[in-house]
Amino acid sequence: MFSSKEAFKKRFLDKFERMYGKSFDESTLQEQYNTLGQMIREYVSKDWIETNERYRSNKQKQVYYFSIEFLLGRLLGSNLLNLGIRDCIDQGLKELGVSLNELEEQEVDAGLGNGGLGRLAACFLDSLASLNLPGHGVGIRYKHGLFDQKIVDGYQVELPEQWLRNGNVWEIRKAGQAIEVKFGGEVKVSYANGELMFHHVNAETVTAVPYDMPIIGYENKVVNTLRLWSAEPSQFRPDKGDVMKYKRETEAISEFLYPDDTHIEGKILRLKQQYFLVSAGLNSIIRSYLKNNNDLCKIHEKIAIHVNDTHPVLAIPEMMRILLDEQGLGWDEAWDITTNTISYTNHTTLSEALETWPISIFKPLLPRIYMIVEEINERFCADLWKKYPGDWQRIESMAIIAHDMVKMAHLAIAGSHSVNGVAQIHTNILKTREMKLFYEFYPHKFNNKTNGITHRRWLLKANPELTNVITEAIGGAWAAEPVKLTELNSFVHDTGFQDEIYNVKQFNKQKLAKRIQNLTGIVVDEESIFDVQVKRLHAYKRQLLNILHIMYVYNRLKEESNYTITPRTFIFGAKASPGYYYAKKIIKLINTLADKVNSDPNTRDMLKVIFLENYRVSLAEEIIPAANISEQISTASKEASGTGNMKFMMNGALTLGTLDGANIEILEEVGQDNIYTFGLTADQVLFYQRNGGYRAFEYYHHDKRLHQVINQLVNGFFPVTGQEFETIYDSLLVQNDEYFVLKDFDSYVAAHEKVDLAYKDRQGWMEKSIINIAQSGRFSSDRTIQEYADDIWTIHS
Template sequence: MFHSKDEFKASFSQRLEQTAGVSFANSTKQHQYQALGMMVREFVSTNWIVSNEEIRQSGQKEVYYLSIEFLLGRLLVSSLVNLGVKDMVESGLQELGIDLSELEEAEADAGLGNGGLGRLAACFLDSMASLKLSGHGHGIRYKHGLFEQKIIDGYQVELPEQWLRNGNVWEVRKPDLAIEVPFWGDVQWIEKNGKLTFVHEHAETVLAVPFDMPVLGYDTTRVNTLRLWGAEPAKHYPPHKDFMQYKRDTEQISEFLYPNDMSNDGKILRLKQQYFLVRSSLKSIINDYKENHSDLYDFHEHVAIHINDTHPAIAIPELMRIFIDEEGMKWDQAWTIVTNTISYTNHTILSEAMEKWSIDLFKPLFPRIYMIVEEINERFCKELWREYPGDWDRIEQMAIIAHGFVKMAHLSIVGSHSVNGVAKLHTEILKKREMKNFHEFYPERFSNKTNGITHRRWLLQANPELTSSISKAIGTNWIAEPQQLAELEKFANDSSFQLEIDEMKQKKKRELAKIIFDRDFLAVDEHSIFDVQIKRLHAYKRQLLNVLHIMHLYNRMKEDSSFRPHPRTFIFGAKAAPGYEYAKKVIKLIHSVANIVNYDPISKDTLRVVFLDNYRVSLAEKIIPATNVSEQISTASKEASGTGNMKFMMNGAVTLGTLDGANVEIGDLVGPENLFIFGLKAEEIMHFEKYGGYHSHDYYHNDRRIKQVVDQLTSGFFRDSYYDFETLSDSLLMENDQYFLLKDFSAYADAQDQVAAAYADRKRWLNMSIHNIAHSGFFSSDRTVSEYAKDIWNVHPLS
């Protein structure tokens, strides 16, 4: 059906009328999208089946990537790109009077993730398939995702994210492969043939039903699987419970991504989600494995299970439970297989973000799993005692269970053979500070695997104009080997290539300006600097520093009529977690600043502030190619890596940032002359945190600019928000500015001046932009996944 344009047009017209039940002339964009999506899924089904058969017959090792998030974005166009038929389909649709971009807009972003964790998982799936690795994802089929963000009077309002309103054309429901998942109950043990056997009784059981989605590789017939689990009532429900209440409790498990865990009920629901994902995934993996193997003693030779952060860490005791309780293995034998099967990626440096769960919640919910975690902890502490006799402090710090909590990061390290960070700086901080004791005990387990992004989505798909310019300059081999983008360096000073890049960027800025106008009725200057900060809203990411600087620019313009900064459009996009009051106040502040700056005659022709609500992958694909300045201004030592910085770089934006996360490696690659670095270094931050010596009041009293903007938060300057920003002011002064915004303010303002000066020198700026594109190939997720495959998973491409 995709072999020629005429064949495609005939198949599409026929399929549209068959599936929609209406004539072609009366079909809607949704009908047309559904028909094309079904054609694509059916087209790849043969290769999907063949891929699964090939791996079974070859006996090669398979990777299973367990993640609580998979932030996929839209799949229609990326599928057409990977199949190599996008141009043909686009042309055929055009002849039928259909615009492919309009069909793309009919597709909802899959509500399966929120931020970098989920987007990394999606990029990894793309790379595994494109590299012909047998690698599959396992996640949860959230019915509503996180939330749909609306802004009302500057305040964030959360609405259900109904991404499944029109179904999901990419999935195949497989109820015959459903898995039972038990909660609560109690554990009995019986002696059988001289051996203790544990039985989980009186449990409340739910059904995990798999929904499979094909994962296409680029220019390959390899098709992997993303298996998402939906929660449904089991056949036998608890007799003591009302059925409707049981049904509601069950369906809640896969209802929302990250339910609010401010209450115990919310915490229990999150724990249920984690075990639901792990139990169903491991049973499914083992069921498939048993079809081709008589026993499980070589399981780790054929299966690699990777846990993406600590959310799936219960996989360690659950796999032990299966091996011991169901397969009859002895502890030491099972433990060897488990630890050689499981590997773990850490995604955070913030100690408060390290998952830990109260025993009072964990133990009754998972009675048998808690027994196994206790045993793992007991054996581990005995090992520590042998290594560090009498060092109770160290043992206490490293214990998996301590002070009434189960520590999931500790469990993940002890129960795996590999622990990796996601940027060089992040990994060094883990080894030397956050996980220092573990690194000393298990030095061979720790490694770095710097994050990557799929250049197929973030360049080929998001920016076909730039893709075309690159390919005209250096050929197309870079698509298969992205590090060949380095050949662009020789064009950095080429006037004609610079002009082409400049015109491409201007076209993308014009397109984004139209989106902004259509959404907000706000006209922005297409020739201004598009200065962008789009990422999850958190105090350490320091969106507040950005806003305080905008306020400072405005103040200067009001006070000095001769001061006219280079025209800027400041663009924000971010969701604040529903219970995160500080982050919600920052969103309100952005809107309050916009209400003044965008309409004051003094500033409105020079400064614009834009907040694009409901930030998501499909919106990022429009923003990133249009960006001039990439704001990566987190407090040094707090951002594990970042991947937005890589996407901006790949599209020719220049980084303004701290030496944090992967910014360090970006700087190493492009050189200090091709980005703007400011602020405290990681070791300086950590010194202040350990020994003190930073007093935010000193900067408030000694820098007039800082005092002015901080005072404006609570002085009535924002008439629409008289009491809204006390929380923000208190964080800076009363709480001593935990993330060092005031300390870095002056350096940030100076760096912004340097940005403006560089942008005014067009030849210099375009040289910087091209250098960034040229060195972005290192950050392809193909490189990252290849490193995982070789160093951690020990898997190889299928021939």
Template sequence: MFSNKEEFKAVFLKKLEMMHGKRFEESTIRDQYQTLGNMVREYISKNWIQTNERSRANNHKKVYYLSIEFLLGRLLGSNLLNLGIREVVEEGLHDLGIHLQDIEESEADAGLGNGGLGRLAACFLDSLASLNLPGHGYGIRYKHGLFDQKIVDGFQVELPEQWLRHGNVWEVRKEDLAVEVNFWGKVDASYDGGRLTFRHVDSEKVMAVPYDMPVIGYGAKTVNTLRLWSAEPAKTFPTNKNVMQYKRETEAISEFLYPDDTHDEGKILRLKQQYFLVAASIGSIVRTHRRQHGHLYQLHEHVAIHVNDTHPVLAIPELMRVLLDEEGMSWDDAWHITTNTISYTNHTTLSEALEKWPIHIFQPLLPRIYMIVEEINERFCRELWNRYPGQWKRIEEMAIIAHGLVKMAHLAIVGSYSVNGVAKLHSEILKYREMKLFYEVFPQKFNNKTNGITHRRWLLKANQELSLLITQAIGDRWIKNPETLLDLKPYAFDASFRQELGNVKQKRKVLLAKRIYQQTGIVVDESSIFDVQVKRLHAYKRQLLNVLHIMYLYNRLKEDTSFSIYPRTFIFGAKASPGYYYAKRIIKLINSLADKINGDPQTNEQLKVIFLENYRVSLAEEIFPAADVSEQISTASKEASGTGNMKFMMNGAITLGTLDGANIEILEAVGKENIFIFGLTAQEVLDYYQNGGYRAHEYYHHDRRIKQVVDQLVNGFFRDAHDHFEPIYDSLLMQNDEYFVLRDFAAYAEAQERVEAAYRNRDRWLQMSAINIAHSGYFSSDRTIQEYASDIWKIKPML
């Protein structure tokens, strides 16, 4: 149906009439999207089935990637691209008077994630399929993603994100493969043939119903599966609840991503979500394996289960439960299989993100799982005692259960065979600071896998103009072999190539300027420097440092009429977690500053501030190609890796960043002359935390610029501020500036001056841009996945 445009048009028109019961002339954009989506899914169904059959027939070892988030974005465009049929579809639709772009924009973002963690999982699935590796994703089919963000009077307002409002054309419901998940109840112990056995009884049952989505690899030889679980009532209702209460509580499990967990009710729901994901996924994996092999004694030889951060770590005790209670194995056999099946990626050095669950919540909700975790802890502590006799403090610090809490990161390390960080610096911090005691016990488990992004979405799809320019220069090998982007490096010194590169960037800036006007009504200078910081709003990512510097520039422009800057458009995009009130004040601050600056005729020709609401994957695809400057200014040691830095780099933006996360590896790749680095090092930050000595007041009192902008947070400079920004003021001075914003301010301001000076030399700037693009191939998720496949999972391509 996609062999040529005439055949495509005929099938498209026929299918549209059959699906929607109306003539083409009466159809809506949504009808057309649904029709095209169904055609694509039907087109790949044969390959989808064949991929699974090929994997079974060749007995390939498979990896199952468990993640609480999958930030997929829109799928139509990337699927057409990976299938190689975009051109036929575009031409056929054009003949019918339809713009493919309009159809693509009618698709809802599958916003099943919060940021980098979920987007990384989506990129990994793309690379697994594109490299013909047998790898499938398991997640939750949230009825609502994170939230739709609206800015009202400068404040973030959260609205339900209804990505499923019109259905999901890519999914296939497979009710016959539902898995039963058990909560609450109690555990009965009895002897069976001299062996102590356990049964989880009087439980509240929930059905996990799978919805399968195809993951189409580039070239479409391999179509893997993303299985998302939906929570639905079981046939047998609990006797201690009325039907409606049970139905509401059950459906809540897969209703919202990250429910508010400030109270016990929210904590219970989050823990339910995590166990629901792993119990359904392990149940599905085990059923597939049993059907092929009959028993589970060689499970670890055929299956790798990877847990993406601590959210799915209950896979460890759940797999133990299956092996012990259902398969009847001994503890030692079950533990050997489990600890050779499960691997774990750590994504953070932030202590608040290293999950800990109160026993008073964990034990009653998951009684059998708690028993198993308790036994794992007892055995582990006994091993530690044998190794470090008398060292009670060490054992206390390493215990999985201690002080009324179950520590999920500890469970992850003890129960897995591989523990990896996501950038060289991050992995070193894990080994020598955060997880130092565990590294001393299990040095063989720890390794690094620097994150990557799928260049097919973030360059080939998002920036077609730049992709075409690259292909004209070096051919199209880079699409399948991104490391060959290095062949572009000599072109950085070619004047005509630099000219074309500048033209491509300018076209994308014009397009983003149009989007900004549509969304905000603000006209921005398309020839200004587009300085962009888009990412989750968190104090350690230091959007505040950026804002305070913009305030300083504004002050100087107002006070000194002889001072001028190269026109600059500062662009922000970010969502703050609904309960993170400090982050929401930063959003208000950005918008208050934008109102003040954009409405000031004295400065607004040189300075504009834009906050693009509802930052998401599809909006990111418009922003990255247009950016000149990539703001990666987190407090050193706090950002595990970052992937936005890679997306900007791949699209020719120059990084302005700290020595944090993967910024360090970008620096190593491009050289110090092609990046702007400033600020404290990770070691300097750690020294402050360990030894003290930082006094924010000293920077406040000794730098006039800092004192002025900090005072403006509370002195009436913002007429609509009231007391909104007092918490920000207090965080800097009363709470001693935890993330060293004031300490790095002077270095940041100086780095921004270097940015402006470099940009004024247009030819040199474009050379830097080309060098960044050429070195970005290393940061493709294809490279990352190849490392996971060979070093951790031991899986091979399906030929």
């Protein structure tokens, strides 16, 4: 189909006319994009079928990666890249008067994720296919994503993220493979042949319809599958009551990513989503397995189920239900199969993020699943009693059900064969603090798998100019084996190579500057340091620390006539959860500060603050290649890993960060001279949290810089009411600064001063930048996935 640009052009025009029944001269960009997308999907269909047939005929073990989020980004560009046909398509379209870049802009980012959890899942799918590993994604086909963010008068306003308004050319609906999922009702028990039988009756039935999307490997003809489930009304609903109410409630299950759970209806809907995902996914997988295999007792030899955080942990009792109630296995046999099949990744050290569900919600919604969880808990506690007789406190703290709550992380650990953290420090904290008791009981289950990113999207696709410079220097083998980027170390002191890398960075900064001007109307200095913090807005990620530092710099520029800095452009991008009042106040503060700084004629040539609304994958692909500084400033011990830090590093930005998450491993790779670290260590944070002794007021009173900027939150410095930022003021002083912003402030300022000094030495800065690129190969998700494949899933190419 794409053997030449001439063949492509003919097929493209023919396809367009068949799809739209009109002349190509009348076509819109959206129609052109749809035509090309359909052609690409059809082009890969042969490889897609052959990949699945190969897995079946070879009886290969396959992994299914269950995640509540898959933050895919745009697929046209990455699919063309992985297929190796971008140049052919680009040239053919040009001759038809069409810009491929403009067609890529027509694609809406898929609204299937929110932050690092979903982007990690997307990177993992890319690596599985590119490593020729039999692995697939299982998620929910949300009709709307989290939300589209608009900034109005500095405030975040949420609008529906209607990513499907023009359809999705990458998906294929598979109505013939639908699954019925049951909620509510009751469980009736009967005896047959001396055995207990459980029957889920009077349930509300929902139809889960799968939509399959191809996941294309890099130049290897492998096409794996992302299966997304959509909730639809069932034809088998026994209760024929209010049909419209039933339809609305059913479709709501796959309507929104993370429905608002500040009220009980939202909580019920979230739990429904989680069970809907695992029930549909597992029933589909087991049904497929039984077509080609008789022995369910060996399913763990052919199938691995991985749950990405606690959202899909109901896979454990659901698999037990299928094996017990539908397949007639005994408890011990079913438990052995389930635990050998399922593995679990923990993504947090924040106790408030460890998911729990009230029995009052869980039991009525999922009556049979609750019975199974109860039995799992009874048996688990009995095992604990055998090892720790009389230690009621330990058993109570480890129980899966306690104090009228179901603890999902506890269920995940008890019901899986592997529990992994996502950075070495994170895993160590799990072992020694958050999951210490479980580690003592199950030491063999715990392991570390440091996160990674797909270099294909975050370097080859996002930064083709840097890709070309690297390939000219060391050849193209690194694209398949990213660890070979270390060969760039021989060019660290090569001034000609330094100039090439510098020119690429400036080119990307110019592109981003144009985008900023188009989006905001603000002109930024392309020669300034682009200092970037883009990530989800959360108190522990400490965007506030960044803001207070900018306020301090602004104050000095205003008050000290002899004070100068290397011009600096601070760039933020972040969404705050709709119900997260504090985080939304931080967004208002950033934008209020930006208005003040950017409009001040005395400082605006040296200092700019930019907030780019609606941060998403496609915007990240423009921001990250242009960054000079990567702000990774979470409170030590709070960020499990981070993956933004890796993306920036791979594109030559230097990390300014705490000793947290994967920052520590980046430090190990690049050395202390090529990263800017500051602040408390994780051990110091944990010490203060356990023993007290931190007094935020003391820092406020004794540091004139802090005293000034904190007062400015409430003293009329900003043109807002005095109460606007009182919540932030109180969080620092009245609530004693939970995330140690004031404690780390002095160290953070000192780190920035080092950055300012270092950037003045262009040659030295470029040496640091090249070292970061050279050492970034270790953080490819290919390495991470190979470790999962070898150590947890035991799958092979």
